[in-house]
């Protein structure tokens with residue numbers, strides 16, 4: 216995939232939304248597509264053996280017309296090298312702008328990265344901490360609770376978020392500034408419900424889709440691709456709505472469970488065997504068979520590029536809840552739409568994570584913390600409204616939900632831009 220330019224892809228989606236919105240002004244289109252600022256930094260680290268190593272880091276700040284930039288920091292080594300990574304963070308920061316706008320949280324889009332694979336390279340805890348603090352120092356001028364609020368992403372966790380917060384606070388005259396970053400552990404100012412956020416948000420979206428399609432959730436059959444954070448909480452909350460899991464998968468393989476299984480039984484099996492494969496009463500199937508199995512709800516919650524036009528033509532579900540980022544290829548969208556299947560796009564279906572990141576930041580700023588149920592309820596309001604607004608535009612323009620979500624998001628950013636104008 217390293218040859219495809221992800222930023223070109225993101226730009227195409229902005230232009231498609233502009234077509235629907237009747238935005239012809241080439242300058243405005245360029246304004247919407249381009250990041251406001253792209254920072255490329257040198258990240259020097261003293262390694263355990265005494266050598267100095269210089270890493271390359273990025274922070275792309277796409278758009279802040281609706282609020283401070285928001286988006287993860289990943290440590291990864293994509294095939295195309297740092298040049299590809301630069302284009303990737305530009306694209307990912309653009310998608311964050313649209314994700315925040317769809318669910319109407321007052322934040323913009325950002326994304327950061329260091330070109331390193333800590334797992335492959337076996338970096339020690341000390342090297343990881345020095346790398347993280349060096350990067351925090353390098354981007355300290357462009358981040359801040361009112362400027363740009365990073366979060367965890369691939370190979371970064373609450374530990375790295377705490378180190379970034381601590382570095383930034385110490386560099387700011389020892390001020391307490393938990394709102395500079397989200398995804399923190401609870402004792403560091405993290406939010407309750409953050410761990411379940413993505414899967415819970417997906418389950419809310421599926422519930423709303425089922426309502427408009429007239430699909431009953433009681434007894435609905437669910438197939439989960441992936442069995443990590445997003446998939447398991449989506450499964451658990453769909454089960455609470457009355458659904459039954461009839462298919463699941465992980466990196467070791469896929470299974471069908473004709474009589475269905477409880478999430479608890481599947482999770483217990485996975486905890487014991489490190490895979491869902493071999494679950495009593497299940498049959499091993501291929502990944503393709505899982506995706507095209509007969510079910511009401513399909514939750515791709517593992518990898519990108521899973522549903523192409525061929526798979527789309529053979530799907531047997533009624534609703535797809537894209538917990539994963541980018542599980543559907545562009546050529547599959549018209550096939551899915553024409554077959555009357557509702558695909559809830561990733562920027563909406565997995566936005567529970569960013570909604571609760573926003574709520575974490577709000578709690579940090581006011582210094583008062585909500586209960587799990589309060590946080591979940593506030594997140595539900597954002598997601599349900601995002602779904603309903605997206606669905607309304609999809610009906611109005613006769614377009615699929617993915618395009619409608621982009622139309623909604625781009626329209627909201629244009630509105631904010633028009634209020635602000637250009638200055639100086």
Ligand code: NAD
Pocket residue numbers: 413440441442443444445446464465466467502516517518519538539540565568
């Ligand atoms: P995770 O690491 O917890 O789980 C990933 C799961 O995918 C694991 O169960 C793994 O076994 C499985 N997997 C890996 N290769 C597979 C394969 N070939 N076939 C089937 N399953 C395979 O990750 P996660 O946090 O659940 O993220 C999953 C997806 O959701 C990613 O696309 C991620 O970008 C997206 N997402 C997650 C969050 C979040 O807050 N966790 C937020 C937004 C988007």
